[in-house]
Amino acid sequence: MSQLDPTLDPALDLSLEAPRRIRRGFHVPGWLALLLSNTKSRLGLAMVGLVVVVAVIAPWISVADPNGFSLLAARQAPSWNHLFGTTDQGSDIFSQVVIGARRSLLLGFFAAALATSTAAVLGITAALLGGLVDDVVNVLINIFLVIPPIPLLVVMSGYVQDHGMTTMIVVLALVLWAFEARILRAQALSLKSRDFVDAARASGESTARIVFGELVPNMISRIAAAFVLVFYIALLVDAGLEFLGLADVSKTSWGVTLYWAQTNSTVLQGEWWPFFFPGAALAFTVLGLVLLLAGIDEFTNPRLRSEHKPHRSRLRMLFGGRLATREEGVS
């Protein structure tokens, strides 16, 4: 390898065989192999995967109707009959937690998808077109950045009559897109000034192909990180709103269980389980996502790398990490 590129990691050369072997053996897609090669993202992936599996099989493992009403069964501590205990109304908390996982995951996923795609489209468009479009997008970003999100959410959910999931997804995406849009815009700006973009133009590539074929593949890791980040912030904020009673509290979700636990002052009566189990489920999911994010960040930012496994660098490459490396080298 040449000494001309000071940012080249000497490990790069040795790195090329490991992921291919994995791929050949089990037909693991490249990005997954990369996520699995990092301890943090592997753990995070396993945790999130567990929650997803539970959410999928929830109707078969929930032993009772999550909103079932039975005074005979009310306020029971965890037991073999009711693993996570019961609420004041006698509903089974285990069923509420596993069914509630569905709403939390769906909401987080779609809010993240909407916020990230908005951020990516607006950020990249602004960076590429520049001029007035860039100014307008920047003003929008700045407006949404200076508005404190939680009060805005409270006000919005107070005014919006319909508290369905779609509304919540849109509301969450609306307050969470701006931060990522700014980051993606900055990255697109730095990428578009690089020679390979001019080279693609000189080859005759259309603008659309330059964006989706040349620029976006270099931004995948940043977009993935944005997605995971918005995912867990959306989970937390949604649970918070539900806890405050600003969502539809007749539905089943972790935040709603917490809301009823708080409304009925269960802790004052010595009942810890209606708080603990949905809270632990939320914390577990968020921790999984945070670990996943930390793993992705490690591929893209070599300064954060905790260990030096050779195949890590392959990972950085597929995730556009080479760019991050070069930029780090300058600063």
Added chain:
Amino acid sequence: MTAAAPLEVQSLTKHFPIGSAVRRAHVHAVDDVTFELRPGTITALVGESGSGKSTVARLLAHLDEPSSGAVLFEGSDVSHVRRRRDVLRYRSQVQIIFQDPFGSLNPVKTVRHHVERPLRIHRVVPSNQVEQRVHELLRTVGLVPPEDVAAKYPHELSGGQRQRVSIARALAVEPKVILADEPISMLDVSIRIGILNLMARLKEEHGIAFLYVTHDLASARYVADDILVMYAGQIVERGPIEDVLSEPLHPYTRLLLDAVPDPATKTDAQEIDLRKGDTSAAVDPSEGCRFRARCPLAIEICSQTTPQLVEARPRHAARCHVTAPAS
């Protein structure tokens, strides 16, 4: 001289605005530049940093639009064409190689992608022959075995190999003109000669007209047939390279030549008559020679009238009141 020039440049001018809207100034990056590129000829474009030589290459590559002047491709002005079909037709004949081999290839794409895209965009060959043509092109630029190289990512290649990929990409469309923007300046000295020889071979075998942008007179002398010397956006001297370098007319060309260390003389024996440079010579220039502040030969007229390119010797012109006076 030989065949008709595929690419002709007439009074090409590019001004870049600088400063704020209140104190707006213009850099005359390229000012009234006229030359032509002939098939099977390498024309060197030399000058110091900021002289506008890379801007010329970018203008010719249709990456920037000139402020005025014309780029004539086979007789028709292409500098302002916008229609995608026309732009594509131009790009299929005129290609550019960039200076930075580390920046000009997309880090997440394989070598195959880089060479294959132009083939597909311009439908150079039917799509079932693309793979085969990619291998041929890689072989042409000396990247063997092509099957292995095609699957590699840019970071797996050395700087020289990457530059060869850039050349293969430029060659893919079978262009008549290749603009090489300092193709060797970022390479190890030991591999520069390989790239220069490759350019010379492509010139001979394919009759390609090269514009070789460089600041390195030695490599220009090695590979080029003609030379254009730029200073502050203007061509100050042009002619066959041997004539220009052996008997330079313009004091700036002399200065460039003096700046090349000569191993035959002792270092302290070499004295370069150099006055303080003024790099802002291209910012809103006033009438007069732009080199006058640094020129050892400057006389009164130099600050009053802008000199014109005058053919003082056959095919050898300079822009200087003293050495090439307008008769």
